[in-house]
Amino acid sequence: MSLRQMEYFVAVVHEASFTRAADALHVTQPALSHQIKALEKSVGGALLERMARGVRLTPMGRAFLPHAELAVRSAAQARRAARATAGAEGGELHVATLHSLAVGVLPDVFARWRGAHPRVLLRLHEYATAEALEEAVQRGTADLAFGPEPAGRPGTVVPVGEEEVVLVVPFDDRLAGRTTVTLPELADRPWIRCAMEPVVHGERFLDWACGRAGFSPRTAVWTEHTSTAVRMAAAGVGVCASSAHLVRGAVGEDCVILTPDPAWKRSMAVYARVPLTGAAEAFVDLLRAAWADLGAPPERPYEH
DSSP: OOHHHHHHHHHHHHHTSHHHHHHHHTSOHHHHHHHHHHHHHHHTSOOEEEOSSSEEEOHHHHHHHHHHHHHHHHHHHHHHHHHHTTTTOSSEEEEEEEHHHHHHTHHHHHHHHHHHOTTSEEEEEEESSHHHHHHHHHHTOSSEEEEEOOSSOOSEEEEEEEEEEEEEEOTTSTTTTOSEEOGGGGTTSEEEEETTOOEETTEEHHHHHHHHTTSOOEEEEEESSHHHHHHHHHTTSOBEEEEHHHHHHHHTTSSEEEEESSOEEEEEEEEESSOOOHHHHHHHHHHHHHHHHTTOOOOOOOBO
């Protein structure tokens, strides 16, 4: 079997059609069909079931697909890395991260990158949870990931610093004159919760943290995105826990930021399946410099 055959197979699956896949690949349909048949012969069975309208995977095809996707993505990563090694000029760089970091940290980093390396195209892949981000890196979706330090430490891991988690309330809140607050003081307050909330010890972080403080958080609103939760909190709907960088990126200073006592922090890192070279290495250097300029404190483990 060949990489081209796997690329053709993945395209047919994603397009759910030989015709659309041929158009996307800029090949003729007979040539595409010939390569798929050759692939099926090499693996010893049918991978696709041809139907009147489209195609669907056979059991053998379902088992084969994730490995074919990884091979195709790894080949694309290899091509990008090879093109971008010479001074990080040319090619493109795929960066995966969490939504909160994409909003709160990366705009400034990307702006700096465009000024220093205008010939390198950046592609941003956003994920809702750290688990989804780690899975994407293992699948080869991106050249590098920026997020909470992965538990399994796959491949290359470069520490960046600490992310501070803060609490958001509106200007007219009774705690607005404070800078810090303990969780028990918020036991009677409604909370804005987010589907992107991290999981700690098998529980959503806020449930876990409030439980240790002796109460269960009363949820007023569930949101899909952290930036939405921050806007809701700034409007007075309830208290929200969020990355300090995201709060400033989502609403500027249009709210009051309270630091939990004791503080909540988690270690952030850039990680990848392979050593970082060329454009990827240059991006990490720029990110670490930008993070230091943001005033992030020295690196420490996640605290509660």
